[in-house]
Amino acid sequence: MTDGLFPRERAVVAPGAVHVPGWLPSGRQRELVAACRAWGRGPFPYRHTVLPGGGVMSVRSLCLGRRWEPYRYLDAVGAELPDWLAELGREALVEAYGRHDDFAPDTALVNFYEAGAHMGMHQDKEERSGAPVVSLSLGDRCVFRFGNTETRGRPYRDVELESGDLFVFGGPSRLAFHGVPKVWAGTADPALGLTGRLNITLRQTGL
Numbered sequence: 001m002t003d004g005l006f007p008r009e010r011a012v013v014a015p016g017a018v019h020v021p022g023w024l025p026s027g028r029q030r031e032l033v034a035a036c037r038a039w040g041r042g043p044f045p046y047r048h049t050v051l052p053g054g055g056v057m058s059v060r061s062l063c064l065g066r067r068w069e070p071y072r073y074l075d076a077v078g079a080e081l082p083d084w085l086a087e088l089g090r091e092a093l094v095e096a097y098g099r100h101d102d103f104a105p106d107t108a109l110v111n112f113y114e115a116g117a118h119m120g121m122h123q124d125k126e127e128r129s130g131a132p133v134v135s136l137s138l139g140d141r142c143v144f145r146f147g148n149t150e151t152r153g154r155p156y157r158d159v160e161l162e163s164g165d166l167f168v169f170g171g172p173s174r175l176a177f178h179g180v181p182k183v184w185a186g187t188a189d190p191a192l193g194l195t196g197r198l199n200i201t202l203r204q205t206g207l
Helices: 026-040 083-097
Strands: 011-014 017-020 047-050 056-069 072-077 107-113 119-122 133-139 142-146 157-161 166-169 178-183 197-203
Touching (some): 011 157, 017 083, 026 056, 083 166
Antiparallel strands (some): 047 056, 056 107, 107 197, 133 197, 142 178
């Protein structure tokens, strides 16, 4: 856990997996929080996803662009994925990899973690494209568990993500299992105006 004495450093967590702490400035974070609120007031509000086995995810989610449901993408499009958000995804790849390879995300999943919410280990494997996944964190600090491509268990590495952090995974790590076992409630900067954690993941489906 960081204590503010030493700056958090950029890290290559695994081949193709890059963590960039504090990439989003505070003003941009507030803009994204406002956008997430606006999207939630639209025709496709945040909801708890019901899994095929009957389980209910503890996070609340909404989709921008091509709509996802477990475990496939629909032909239908939900709320519009704005051009400025896609451009932010390309900027993120340039930051992480030094290039964006014409990244053209056509879907974004926005997850809202309230107190007690978590995310089990899973793979993002419904996409036909091998393009990287761009993940942006807002609000409360969390443990992001980044694993291997074969199993939900070890080996994995726990990374602490804070508001404004960027995490990109692609290449050999594109199908790595990952999850959020812990969120520290009340750790967001009050100036952000957010209670809880928001995570935005941009993906290129290849569909």
